[in-house]
Amino acid sequence: MRYAWLLLTLILLVFFLINLSLGSVSIPPIETLTILLGGEPSVPVWKDIVLDFRLSKALTGVFAGAALSVSGLLMQTLFRNPLAGPDVLGLSSGASLVVAIVVMAGVPFFFTTPYAISLAASLGCLSVFILMILVAQRLRDNASLLIIGLMVGAATSSLVSVLQFVSRAEDQQYYLVWTFGSMGNLNRQEVLTLATACLLGTALAFFLIKSLNAWLLGDNYARSLGINPNRARILIIISTCLLTGAVTALCGPIAFVGLAVPHLTRLVIKSGNHKVLIPGVVLTGSTFMLVCDSIAQLPGKALVLPINAVTALIGAPVVIWVIIRAKKIWV
Amino acid sequence: MGLSIESERIPLLTTVKLDVGFAGNLEILLFTNLDLALMPGELVCFMGPNGVGKSTLLRTLAGLHKPLHGTITVYGNKASEQSVAVVLTDKVGGNLTALELITYGRYPYLDWSLNLTQADKDSIDEAISVTHVGHLRDKKIYELSDGQLQMVMIARALAQETPLLLLDEPTSHLDLNNRVEIMNLLRQVAHKKNKAVLVATHELDLALQTADLIWLAGENKNLLKGIPEDLVLDGSFDKIFQLKGFDLKTGKVRHEAWRGVAVSLEGNGPEYLWTKNALERNGFTVSPDAQTSVQIINQRQNLLWIINKKQCASIKELLITLNSNPA
The missing domain is CATH 3.40.30 (Glutaredoxin)
Incomplete structure (x- = not known):
């Protein structure tokens, strides 16, 4: 078990380094390491490239990957359903809708600020979050919550379709690019915001490991062990919204990572104990995101593929392979 | 060891004018006006036909279901996770080992970080040794047979170290050997550890031979209480179960001497x-x-x-x- 942790950490560090080295200018990984450790590289401009451009992108990948994976794990446990992911509550659908309204319906919304899209996405996430908390307090049943999340998703995506139908081609293009997801456009301040949300959300999740573990036994057993399911449910939703909301607002609706990473993690960490699963998905999720991002900028080197295209392209075969090998998939 | 016949002891669990059922527009009343008492050191089998509400009463006593009216107290306090442990019919799954499942029994005593103290580990070890599941410790629960899983669930409930144990149909779907083993174990736990053990069951034969006291549900939304032998002889069982072809007084299936x-x-x-x-x-x-x-x-x-x-x-x-x- 100890070796597994060491291995996961080591893999993360290696891919962090590789991610920093790749791009339109290739930098040898050893030089990148020198730069990170405060040394002088053989080509001085490399230092600026790594520290000023690539570092914030790599860190974004680390935090976004971790955040999405933790919230995916929380949702799979909350709904006791291996198909759940960060988006089952409809958060990114909510974000998409508000972003679509701002971009395509031409609603004037802080357009003077460069944060317009981030603010719109946050607003969308927040609305759905409040809706979900209200629903969770009224309905004490997990399946109902899941269905309402899916309904919100369906309703918003049809509204978005209507908006696309009536809007100008260039606005559609702009919206489409947003839905691809991107990790390269964050400034220092935004990376810091993402990091804070990621840390807070993960810390809250870690504080909930007792409830999360007991949750796996079902409501009755959880209550017989002194867990208050309603309180736990609300706190799990808050943590998920913080994590998914921050990523969606700053990087766009990044799909698939939150669904796939918990399953990949369980391949290494064969346990249902969240005390080891949460750190596990943090490491695996960060690595997964960095790998996907590295692949996204490989071809032709000048061209960068949309991150959403890569996550599912890499993730889907891996998850299929995992399921076929393990024969059984766990929550 | 202690039986209800002996003495005037303080009941562990007491209910006063308890109404059990489901609230709502169409209120369903299953039991009414129950004044129950569970004594420490006693194994009580709670019997009745299917659908009479055994599970609901059990969950109500455990504090998992709201009573319609009345009060339930355990030594004068509200039932809590440190006073009542349950084994239910809810399906338990997941990627857990038997030991992890038993460790859940200590959750009422652990903080959020789930660090076990030596006392916690001792409770777990004792629960494992009483139930003889030591050889299953590191097996995944999906690898266990039904009987083994049930034993592990009982070990989990014992690790919770509560004065009261409530079990819902702990022997259903098990073979004779496992059924006898589990009932004997529960009897021992009640007598040796001075716990109150309430078992909802429809296994007439086993209940008659192991229970100190029987609660019989079925008439007037209330319970008949008595020691098994009395209830056999006064015909209560026959009336409630409407036994067909089984002679309870001899304990045998009735045969027709058709050959003459x-x-x-x-x-x-x-x-x-x-x-x-x-x-x-x-x-x-x-x-x-x-x-x-x-x-x-x-x-x-x-x-x-x-x-x-x-x-x-x-x-x-x-x-x-x-x-x-x-x-």
């Missing part, structure tokens, strides 16, 4: 009982003054049945002989 042939049987011990059982099951009457006589001889563990001077090496042979030669 009587056989006298000589012998003793288990071989006598089982031979008699086989004869009656096949429609013969066993009576001492019958003409046909069967003698059982037990010579150095070799059993022989002698009928009309013919020797039979098994009961099967005896039955074939009787069939071919009626009289």
Whole structure:
């Protein structure tokens, strides 16, 4: 078990380094390491490239990957359903809708600020979050919550379709690019915001490991062990919204990572104990995101593929392979 | 050890004017006006026909279901996770080892970080040794048989170290061996650890032989309470279960002597009982003054049945002989 942790950490560090080295200018990984450790590289401009451009992108990948994976794990446990992911509550659908309204319906919304899209996405996430908390307090049943999340998703995506139908081609293009997801456009301040949300959300999740573990036994057993399911449910939703909301607002609706990473993690960490699963998905999720991002900028080197295209392209075969090998998939 | 007959002791769990059921527009009342008491050191079997509300009452006593009216107290306090442990019929799954599942029993005593103290580990070890599941510790729960999983669930409830244990159908879907083992264990736990153990079950035979006290549900939305033997003799069981073809007073299935042939049987011990059982099951009457006589001889563990001077090496042979030669 100890070796597994060491291995996961080591893999993360290696891919962090590789991610920093790749791009339109290739930098040898050893030089990148020198730069990170405060040394002088053989080509001085490399230092600026790594520290000023690539570092914030790599860190974004680390935090976004971790955040999405933790919230995916929380949702799979909350709904006791291996198909759940960060988006089952409809958060990114909510974000998409508000972003679509701002971009395509031409609603004037802080357009003077460069944060317009981030603010719109946050607003969308927040609305759905409040809706979900209200629903969770009224309905004490997990399946109902899941269905309402899916309904919100369906309703918003049809509204978005209507908006696309009536809007100008260039606005559609702009919206489409947003839905691809991107990790390269964050400034220092935004990376810091993402990091804070990621840390807070993960810390809250870690504080909930007792409830999360007991949750796996079902409501009755959880209550017989002194867990208050309603309180736990609300706190799990808050943590998920913080994590998914921050990523969606700053990087766009990044799909698939939150669904796939918990399953990949369980391949290494064969346990249902969240005390080891949460750190596990943090490491695996960060690595997964960095790998996907590295692949996204490989071809032709000048061209960068949309991150959403890569996550599912890499993730889907891996998850299929995992399921076929393990024969059984766990929550 | 302690039985309810003996004394005036303080009840562990008490209910006052308890109404059990489901609230709502269409209120469903399952039990009304229950004044119950569970004594420490007692195994109580809670019996009744299917659908009478056994599980609901059990969950209500455990504090998992809201009572319609009335109060439930455990030593004067509200039931809590440190006073009541349950084994329910809810399906338990997941990627857990037996040990992890048993460790859940300590959750009421752990903070969010789930660090076990030595005392926690000792409780877990003791629960494991009482239930004899040590060899299953590191197995995943999906690798366990139904009986093994049930034992692990009981170990989890014991690790919770509560004065009260409530179990819902802990022996259903298990084979005879596992059923007896579990009921014996629960009896021991009640007597040796001075816990109050309430088992909802519909296994009449086992309940009659292990329970200190029976709660019988079925009439007037209330419970009949008594020791098993009294309830057998006063016909309460017959009335509530409407037994068909089972004679509770002899503990046997009733057989019709459809052949109209009587056989006298000589012998003793288990071989006598089982031979008699086989004869009656096949429609013969066993009576001492019958003409046909069967003698059982037990010579150095070799059993022989002698009928009309013919020797039979098994009961099967005896039955074939009787069939071919009626009289």
